[in-house]
Amino acid sequence: MRNVLIIGSGKSTSYLLKYLLDKSVSEKLFITVGDLNIENANKLINNHPNANAIMLDIFDNDSRIPAIQNSDIVISMLPAHLHIEVAKDCILLKKHMVTASYISPEMQALNEKAKTNGLIFMNEIGVDPGIDHMSAMQVLDRIREQGGNIILFESFTGGLVAPESDTNLWNYKFTWNPRNVVIAGQGGAAKFLQEGTYKYIPYNRLFRRTEFLEIEEYGRFEVYANRDSLKYQNAYGLNDIKTLYRGTMRRVGFSKAWNIFVTLGMTDDSYTIDDSENMSYRDFVNAFLPYSPSDSVELKLRHQLKIDQDDIIWNKLIDLDIFSAKKRVNLKKATPAQILQKILMDSWQLAPNDKDMIVMYHKFGYELHGKKYQIDANMVVIGENQTYTAMAKTVGLPVAIAALSILNKKITTPGVQIPISKEIYKPILAELNTYGITFREQEVPYLGYNPLSN
Secondary structure, eight states, X not given: OEEEEEEOOSTTHHHHHHHHHHTTTTTTEEEEEEESOOHHHHHHHTTOTTEEEEEOOTTOHHHHHHHHHTOSEEEEOSOGGGHHHHHHHHHHHTOEEEESSOOOHHHHTTHHHHHHTTOEEEOSOBBTTBHHHHHHHHHHHHHHHTTOEEEEEEEEEEEEXXXXXXXXXXXXXXXXXXXXXXXXXXXXXXEEEETTEEEEEOHHHHTTSOEEEEETTTEEEEEEEOSBTXXXXXXXXXXXXXXXXXXEEEETTHHHHHHHHHHXXXXXXXXXOTTGGGOBHHHHHHTTSOOOSSOOHHHHHHHHHTOOTXXXXXXXXXXXXXXXXXXXXXXXXOOHHHHHHHHHHHHHSOOTTOOEEEEEEEEEEEXXXXXXXXXEEEEEEEOOSSSSOHHHHHHHHHHHHHHHHHHTTSXXXXXXXXXXXXXXXXXXXXXXXXXXXXXXXXXXXXXXXXXXXX
């Protein structure tokens, strides 16, 4: 038997574990899931003979090191900043490693040691990053092989609620880490290329510089820019490209309403609010508004932000019950972002029968034999239920397929890497297609960078 260690049994582990369990007999696999809380792991394992759950504290050498030592490959599903603890052990104990997270500087620093030891440290092999890399490189390489020159590339992804479960005015529910939604876009200006010119959008303008796109059968979406769209320019071989833009997808109208929170300062995570544990939601809103001996909190907010009473944005704020004097924050020394997250979680949690949705869209512009062409490609995945979500499917399956491919020596290039080579993306995308994770491509007239700006 070959031993696979999965560290972490959070929301994206369900499909990952199911894939490996389904193949455990034919591939001679034994899967160990390590976590501080093994209740969810045991539920997913469901007494399968080829798996078990163990208590594993990532900061405890006595539980972490033996678990890694006894494995043939390690899959870390921990929060991104904790991967490095696992990676260091994998170097010392000579174990391959797979994660779905962005490569950190600390992880990249292990590249030479990984190569020297013949170890594969596969990162960014989830959905975004992950499927976005692989699906983009498949088309980019194909265009280049035909002799084409890439002049435009845009890529957008959204973790959203499925249409049949879209039941609030924001057209949004949490399908992933709520904290990441609240603090999205902070930490520097968004940067991208537009027709050969570098463009920058500071955080305070990010949610007012949106663009629209249409996806057949699923309607209209809006996108806002990711922090650094040029991060993969060199890796993708796009150093001479004119337009390069990556972003996050939401339903139309979300960003304009979200900008209310940004403008007020409610998404700030840099300081704590005194006496926050005794605040009501109404007190929290009032803390960001001018004093008035007579005007209500509602009236002050409308005046401050120039929101008409019949504006849909106002209805969206009411929908969150954000002016409630009865609901309490109950968080001690909380930041504004933490309090806002709590308020949103009251309204944006997926109901038991709700389904989530992953949407991805790529636009490729290229020149071939003196003419300009454009390819539009999109992927839509709908979740099954609260355990087997679209997010878990699109994150977990690529991770699982990559891990098994490494064990079977189908992926052999050592080092710290992302899935942008044919050796990796071609077989993984082909297998994902059998699970319904597939892109629809369409040749359309070349439009260039021609957004319907919001």
